[in-house]
Structure formats: structure tokens, C-alpha cells
Amino acid sequence: MADKEAQPEGITRKQFLIGSGAVVVTAVALGVAACTRKSSTTLDYQTTPFTLAPVTEVTSAGVIKHDPVKCVGCGTCVQMCSTYNGGEPGPLLSRTELISDPFEPQFTFNSCQQCASPLCYFACPKKDVALCIDPTTGTRYTNEKECIGCGKCIAACVYRPSRRKMNPEKNVAINCNLCRGRAEGPTCVQYCPFGALQLIPREQR
């Protein structure tokens, strides 16, 4: 969590500390067991060691920024995300989440923050095969053909709720991959009727 870009915006200090703690635990685990075992799909996350790459070696990525003032909570983002990425509109297939309260005109948009130090990536037992980083754009994404659905990346995410989630039908972990490969860019940004979503390029983070 050394990079300030990786620090979650708008989360509580307590949540932030949980995130920081994850790094500490990781580092300790590394010191004890880094060379003793290779990652295994049968072990649970708590006991499975993994390699923590230096932050500077991970390519940075863009991110979707939500403007809570402009957002009116219409849900177009969630519908378009799930339609593009899952073929059907609906919450489970959406990689983003909209939290609303009928009694307050305030809305929270949760999506993968494409962290500078992506703990999900380091937690993946098939790192660079299942959970990958696009060499050109830096986007953290899942290669669904290779993902084994172990859920370690979901648990490793510093955010609460985790910005990675399971697609139970396919048994793969999914995240906002900025609609990787989509010529028009992220579909939620394109279709938000209120201009509340913006793609921040990695150079500007």
C-alpha cells in the first residue's frame, strides 16, 4: 500500500487498516515460507504463501472514477456492464455494483480499483495465467478459461466489499477489467446518462 494511488478513496479508516493489515500478513508469510512451497490449489488462502512482487514491477492501469454528485442511481452502469460482459442484464453478472438508499440521494459505485499493488494478482495460484495483467494497458483481468474459481483473489482484495466476485455459473472470479478490448472503452462510462462515470487513464492516476 505504499503507492498513494492504491489507497481506496472514500473508505473508512477502519477499512483502510484492514487493507494495510493484509499487506503486513502477506509480508510475514513471505518471510517464513516464501521458498518452502509453491502455491497449491488445495490449500486455503490463510496458509498459502505467494510471491509479493515489488510494486514497481507491476504495470499501472486506468480506473473508472465515480462522481457521487452527478450519479442519480439509475443503474444503467450495472445493466450495461452485465449485458456486455455476461450477455444478460442483472446484478450477478455485473462486475460493478451500485449501492443505493431510497431515502438519501447518495449512491456508491463499487468497481475494481486496478490497484498499483494488486493483492488479488499476488494471491492467484495461477498468476499471469488466470489472473493476468495486460502488458499493454496494465489492466488486471481474469482469463476465464484458466481460472479455477478458488476465490483467493476475492479474499485478498483490500476493499470491502471485495471488488472481485464469483460468477457461480462459470465458477470463475470476475472483476471490472475496464471492458478490455472493447473499442468504445468501458460500457458503463459510455452509457451513463448523467456523465457520472469517467475512465481515468493510467498516466493520470
Add this chain to the structure above:
Amino acid sequence: MAVSYGWTGKILWVDLSRNKITKVATSDYEPEKYLGGVGLNSKIFWKLGSPKVDAFSPDNPLLISVGPLTGLNGSVNRGEVGGIAPQSYPNESFTYSGFGGKFPSALKYAGYDGIVILGKSSKPVYLLIEDDKVSIQDAKDVWGLDTFETQQRLRSAYPQASVFTIGPAGENLSRIAIILNETSSASGQGGFGAVMGSKKLKAIVVRGSGSVKIAKPDVLEKFINDRKADGDWKINYNQLWARTPSVGGAIATEMKNYYKKPGGCFGCPFQCQGFYDVPNIGKGVQMCTDDWYGYFTSGNAPAHWEGNILSQKLGINNADLLCLIGFISTGIRLNQFTRAMIGVSSVPQIDKPKPGQSELDAHHQFLTELLGGIANGTSIFSQGVARAAKQLGNNAWSTYEKYSTGSGYRVHHIESINAALLWAMDSRDPFNSSHDTYFTFGTSPGIATHFGIPVSSYIANGVGIKNIYDQTEIETSWVQIHQSLKNSLTICEYASLPSQFYHPPSMDVQIFESQLLSAVTGIDYSVPTLWQTGERILNLRRTIMILREDRTRVDDTLNHLWFEQKVGGAEGLVAAIDKTKFEALKDRYYQLRGWNVTNGWPTREKLQELGLKDVADKLAGAKKLG
């Protein structure tokens, strides 16, 4: 026919008397022929035998349906409540009541095309739907709470759930009780909140995580892009009016200070409602009839807002309240009834505030007494304004008739003869879904001509110019079929006006609906097929009215006053209806519909053309085939 796309394929069937929950196949109700919403509700009611029971009987089904388009991006996230309505007057009738908000899409994502609620629980309960997991829960902790508190309480137990709930008015069987989700998205007209209350069902809590299967997602995205490119996928004059208080004047000016942002139904890019936060009174969204009290506060914005927030919280139908203050003020002034008889100590519209009491306090006291009484069942108006006026005596009744249409619903947009015929033919106020005539055909002759409609009801600046009878049946027929489709697809009234998506000849609202439905369901709905679907739904509803309520031609009318004098104020006609011309218009209307002119009953020929042979057989058995 089994359906693979659009519909989820399941209807939730809840028997509260037996505490039993089952799931039935939507395909049993021919969704491809009845779509969803009003169409599906009507088909379910028909298959239940159109029961001749009272609104509060355990055998009156409370039907809640969404449509094949619900859950998609667009103005298509609406639901319809149906069943025997306690508000209808003089007889309870089978009718419909639409609503938006977040509940319809949540229900669809949970995997259901509709819910059928039968029976009656022995104690207060709520229905909990979490995708496949459905249960009946004890509601003792929320029974008695208002609609806002109920949502807050249940949402704290089930985060991010959508809650469709009744308030105290529904619990105490007020005939003008609503079912609400969010702060103003309600099934209002009809009084279905009391049906829910009679079943001791406080709320339906839904958390849906699933999705809607679409036959051609690529076609759908291109479709949306094309509409965006034509400027159709953003709010325009057809919806924009709804964000600010319709009452206008000083209230609209002051309410600007309290405006926070747009609000509306899930998935809708228009978000036509306005979210307001008035200090010391409350927060919520508003549109249209939520202004009911503002018309009677002499520009007092906080009092206007309290009228809205309090009726939403207690769960009372704003649309019926709209005629109440005028009725009360006139009735008391003319000594037709007293303040005590209607359970209020003073009426701010005719009484000065008490010494030391501010104008706002006087409104507060009045609203609390009046609405509180309606909600707890002690007010005479708890049974709705029509039944209360009857009970208050002949003089009060004659006052009420000026606000009434005859069916238990207050005057609403009867500015043209076409509108009068729409009212005469329906089982409730048709102007939740008939604004085509008022917003478009009445004001834009070019668009009317495009759809083959003679300029039969010309309205300028929202006011009827003259009563036109010639060829009016053509417009009425068109608007009614479109109304059936809107309420069954389900698509928003203001997002499907004929002036919307209007880029002839390649695109118009008929082409829009036919292409959208085809891309989603994978079934080819050409414009004629779609239109026939709307006509089929209309004929089934008509048949239910005929069999269940003995409806005949003589019932297709307004109250006698409309034929004697100018009624309805700004929302009424310029002159009394000419009875002879109106009856001649009805002749032409029945002929156009393929119904018998003598009794207004559908003919076998028409029903069979619509694929309704079984309906024709049933009518023949009851000796009511036209």
C-alpha cells in the same frame, strides 16, 4: 409454448391461508400472447375463473406481474398490480394499477415474471424472496409502521433489498390504500394496499441477483445506440415536466431550494422525478399527483410537501386525495356536512389559523387529523371519497359528482370526447396510460396523421377547444390498444408517447416496441402482430368485465352530470356531452372493435380472430356472446 428469452419462465404462487409457496410455469399462461403486466394478470385471473368475490375475500388474488422487457436498460422497469379493486365504485371491479421504482426489476432479477397471492394469513407476515429462496416471515416487528420505516427496518435486515409495502392505511383496509416502494413509486389507483392488508401481508422483500436472458444482445445494443444517435435515449419534454412540482407558482419556485437531483425507476435513462429534501419535513422524490395538497395551500411549499410525504408514509392514494380538499371546502361552506363529521377540527382552506398558530402549523394539524384518520380507519374518507360522499347525504353527493366520473375515480384529463370515451370504456381512471391522446394526438396533428388517426380531439395549451365526435372512435381504439401494450410489455407511459422515437418512416413508437420485443424474446413480433396482442389483452379484460361484473353497453358511460353541464374544471370538457352524438360514437366504436353494438359484447368472429376461441365459448355458455 415454452419461452426462452425475456421471460424468466416462473411465477411465484403464494397461498397465505395454507402457508404454502409454489412456483408455476409462466408458459401455462401463454406469455407470448399476453406478454406480462396487465396481460399476464388478466390471463391468470381468467384461468382462476374470474372469481365473483369481494375485494377483501381471501379468494381475491393479489396479482403482481412484470414484463418480458423488465430488467433491461430503458424505461421498461415497471410492474402491474391486478385483482378486484376496493376503490372502484359503486361495485368493486377487476382492474389494474401500475408502479415503477426499483421493485419490478428486482423481482425479475430474482427470477419471477409475477407473483400470485391468494388466501389470508392468520397473523401479519411479509414475503421474503431471495432468488430461489422464498419464505413467509413473521411481520410483528413491522406491522403498524409507516411505509418509510418499514422499508428502513427491512432493509437493515436485508441490505439492498427492494421492499414493496403497505402503510397503516392498507393494514386498516382503507379503500384508497397504496402499495409503495422507494418514496413515491406506488400502485395507487384501485386501493390494492387494502387487498394486501386484508391478507395480513405487510410487505414483499426482494433481493434478486440473477439476470434476464436476451435472444439477441448484439441487436439490442445496436438498437440502443441507434436510439441514442437519434437523441431518443435522454430525457425530453415528454418527461422533463415531472421533475418540478406541477402545481407551479410560488411552490415550484420555493421547492427549487430543496431540489437535490433527479430520481426515478431502475434502469431508466430519463430519471424524470425530482428528489427533494425539505428541512423538518422529509426527503423523497415527487411527480404529478404527489402535488395533491399543493393546490390548496396558497403557495405554502412546506405544507405542500408535508401533504405528499405524509400520504406516502401512511400509504394513501394521492390521486383520490386530489379531489378531497375541494370537496371538503365546498361541502362545509354549503353546510352539507360539518368538520366533526369528517373528523377534523378546522380546515385551513376555509378557517383562519387559531391564535398563535402559524399557517404551516394549521396545515400540519389538518393533514395529521385527515390523513391520520384515513390511515387508522376512523375517518369517513377511509373508504374513499366516493363512498364517503354517498354516506354524507344527497347534497354532499351532488357536490362530489362535480369531481367524479362515476366509477370511483376523480376527474383526470377529460378534455376531449376521445378522453371521455376512454373513461367510459375502462374500469378505472385510464389516464395512467392514455396520455397518447392528451400529450401527442391532441396537440400534434402531424403525428396523429402518421398513425392514421383523424384529428379528432384537438387540444391547445392543454385545454379542449371543442367537442368533436366525428371519427373519434379511431383514436380511442388506437390509444386503448397501445395502453394495453404499455401496461403489459411493461413500458413507461411517458417514455412511449407517439411523439417519442418519432423518426418516420423508419422509426416510430410502434416500430420501436416491435423491434425491442423481438430482439429480447427472439419471437418475431411485427407491428401488426404486436398490435393484435394489445387487442387480445383488451378483449380478455372486456370479457372479464362482462362475465364477472355483468358489464353491458349501458355501463360504458360517465356520470349523468357530464351530459348536462360543463364538469371537471380545467380537466373537463368545454361543454356538456351531447348524449345522442356520444351514443352514435359508441355505435361506431363497437363496430370498429368487432363487438355487438346492442350490448358491447365481443363477437365470436372477433374473438376467434384473436385466437380466443375458449373465451368465445365461455361467453356463449353464459349467453353473453355478442
